[in-house]
Amino acid sequence: MSGWGSGYVTDVTYLPAYYRQQSPAVMAIAAALGGVACDLPAPDAAxxxxxxxxxxxxxxxxxxxxxxxxxxTAIDFNPAHIAEARRTAAACGLANIRFLEADLATLAEDQVGRDLPGADFVSLHGVWSWVPAPVQAGIVRLLAAKVNPGGAVHLSYNALPGWSGGxxxxxxxREAGKRLGYRSDRQAEEGLKLVRALQATGAKELQSPMARELLERLGSVPPAYLAHEYMNENxxxxxxxxxxxxxxxxxxxFVASADLINNFAALTLTEEQRALARPFDDPLLRELIGDVCTGRMLRHDVFVRGARRIDPRVRDAGLREIWLAGNIPEAEMRYELETPSGTAELSPGFYxxxxxxxxxxxxxxxxxxTLPELGGARDNPAELVGVLVGLGAAVPVLRPGAPPHPAAQRFNRHFAAALRQDSLETVFLAxxxxxxxxxGGLSATQIDLFVLDRIRAGETVADVPAWIAALRPVDADSRRKLQAALDASLAGRMRLLRAGGAV
Ligand SMILES: C[S@@+](CC[C@H](N)C(=O)[O-])C[C@H]1O[C@@H](n2cnc3c(N)ncnc32)[C@H](O)[C@@H]1O
Incomplete structure (x- = not known):
């Protein structure tokens, strides 16, 4: 630990990721689902x-x-993060973003903080439950001073009671890791090994379904992620x-969840659970019942400064005007949702x-x-938008029909090229x-970025064997996997990226 991080990991940098919950369009849709007015940014809004x-x-x-x-404006107190972020923004030729190195504990009182303009949309992802109380208090003072009236804030955090079994x-x-390694990513890896070993001996407190599920998931995450998730003191x-x-x-x-599916009790709770929740009109109690029934571990809450309630008919009329783009190939769509209460079916005849x-x-x-072939009720735009965007099957579109913009193209080119240099070693979380x-973003795999890079290099015909050779698979199995991933990219996702205006 560095001494300046107030217990937060500062010796290992985090990993690049894009989360749809952080996008203003998703925050605005969440607010609408919660019955609160919050406009999607207009195409030319500043x-x-x-x-x-x-x-x-x-x-x-x-x-x-x-x-x-x-x-x-993007803020972090780790100078290594800010230096790398500024390098990327410069390489992409972006003039509309600035990265500030500042501590959220004191930013509200700093000159830099005082000079910040009011914000329409704010996002804090992976911060709140990982930092100490004085930093949380500083964040609240900053939000009090900077969120514009009617503005929305997305804030994610590890939630109780979902985390109690972990x-x-x-x-x-964390405790074992601190004693077994020096740098926090190695500490996390060593700590995890001990946890695994103890779990295998039958250690009672590591047998909960949640602990087992977590251990399985942690098997495949990069050490830097482990460090930022598990090694923070507070x-x-x-x-x-x-x-x-x-x-x-x-x-x-609080107005709604940016994990849009969670706003639909019909999809996340059993009928009995919904009946028991129904008498309560207090949103806090409803959320508690939802958290107790589903055990969700990470919440993506949306808050609005000055919530204005809207009539459901006005809300639905607004939702009908939203445009959606496909974000996954139809062949990858699953018409079943795993919920704590079992499997919820999404009618294939409708979706x-x-x-x-x-x-x-x-x-x-x-x-x-109004598609003629649709089977089922056509009067619920909220569910259509909530389900498709909530599942990541579609994304809201702010400028339908707009051609690819040079700034977005430079961004895509930059990351595709970085991948080429690293021969797919660059680790993206998302x-x-x-x-x-x-x-905003369309989902892509690292292989999609590689294919985009080849297309940009002028290759109009997919030369899959040459591409596989360029990616240097280590054995026959990884060659097969690469072949499958390239085929899937060419057959499905490239079409969506084109249709969504990214290519
Ligand atoms: C888990 S990372 C999330 C990064 C990013 N939001 C994302 O989702 O990819 C949390 C970030 O909060 C930053 N951070 C922690 N404490 C901070 C503080 N007191 N002031 C400013 N940034 C802080 C860390 O440096 C780290 O980059």
């Missing part, structure tokens, strides 16, 4: 987007590249009500024609609801490509 605790700034940079009319695992991983999961209470002094009111239509290009929600039409 909004100010602020990210607090931005890490390497991949998400903020993608949003700046996709929306040249926005001002983006507390022993986290504590042991990590503390929280109940939703505690977070809502902490943000109240900034006049921020398949919609997914098929979206493969050809963005469509207006109102038009999707890669994506920038699209001016979308006004």
């Amino acid at each position: 909004i100010h987007y602020l990210e607090l605790g931005c890490g390497l700034g991949f998400g903020a940079t993608l949003l700046a590249a996709s929306n040249p009319g926005w001002q983006v 507390l022993a695992l986290q504590r042991l991983l 990590w503390k999961p929280l109940f939703h009500a505690e977070v809502a209470q902490a943000l109240a002094p900034a006049k921020l009111e 398949r024609p919609i997914m098929t239509a979206l493969q050809d290009g963005p469509r207006r929600v109102g038009d999707l609801l 890669p994506a490509v920038a699209s001016h039409a979308v006004g």
